[in-house]
Amino acid sequence: NESELNQLAQKLPEWLEASRSVTSQGRPASYIPELGHAPADALGITVMDGSGRVVTSGDCGLRFTMQSISKVFTLILALMDRGEEGVFQKVGMEPTGDDFNSMLKLELVEPGKPFNPLINAGAIAVSSLIHGVTPAEKTERILAFFRELADDASLTYNEAVYRSESSTAHRNRSLAYFLKDNQVLTEADEVEEILDVYFKHCSIEVTCRHVARMALVLAMNGTDPLTGRTLIPRRYVQIAKTFMVSCGMYNASGEFAIRVGLPAKSGVSGGIMTLVPGRYGIGVIGPALNDKGNSIAGVHLLQSLSVHFDWSMF
């Protein structure tokens, strides 16, 4: 392990620059206007091992919003608040094969019930399950949980990105109203309030180090190896990691499982969270996206690493 990390430290700059060259084939998301300002040729990575040793390369200091990466942890918090039964009443367990904001399958099988918690409709339903009387209280509990996992009490959401998304999110609004029409959001759930919780957790601002630190807790099945504290029950980490494999990279999850073979979650800001079970937490940022909405250079880089070190779980 020690020697692998040393080798990684040595080789990473070269691999990173090779991957950076593919950024020109993608571009940052712009449907949330504020995300369009991100540097298109940026690429950074942080790898953290179980003793907290860190290897970084490239633009690892770049700040970005978690976007869909946050859905993994709101799912876990909802599981901790409501149990498996409570969560799976509202969302399914299957990949869709469609885009992350698609409405195509919302009326299939059980009307209104999103196929899984990582597509937008599913994550909005999950936001409604977080305990808290007011939306502000739900958001505070999400922030407190993320701060603990990232080991940074100053973690918060980016106001400009939050506003930018909230004022343009016509599609997410329509998904949420559809959920309400089908009683997936209940009488008590105010659509705009649930959306507010969702936009805010998507806008939580991090660096690759935070993402790697949070992923490390997942890699260690819920116990923070640096403090020895169990932050998440093992069963819920298992559920989250399974969704990361089947749905974490949107409708490119099958290809990612074949090419990289690790549980991962991407976000439209260009972040990717992944992990090597029992060994590493990994955070990547590369704002230029491919046509599936994943960081084009980030996926390229993770593939180089996984192939070289034989990290595939399969």
Ligand code: GLN
């Ligand atoms: N906040 C984003 C949205 O709802 C998250 C989507 C993503 O990262 N794929 O569109």
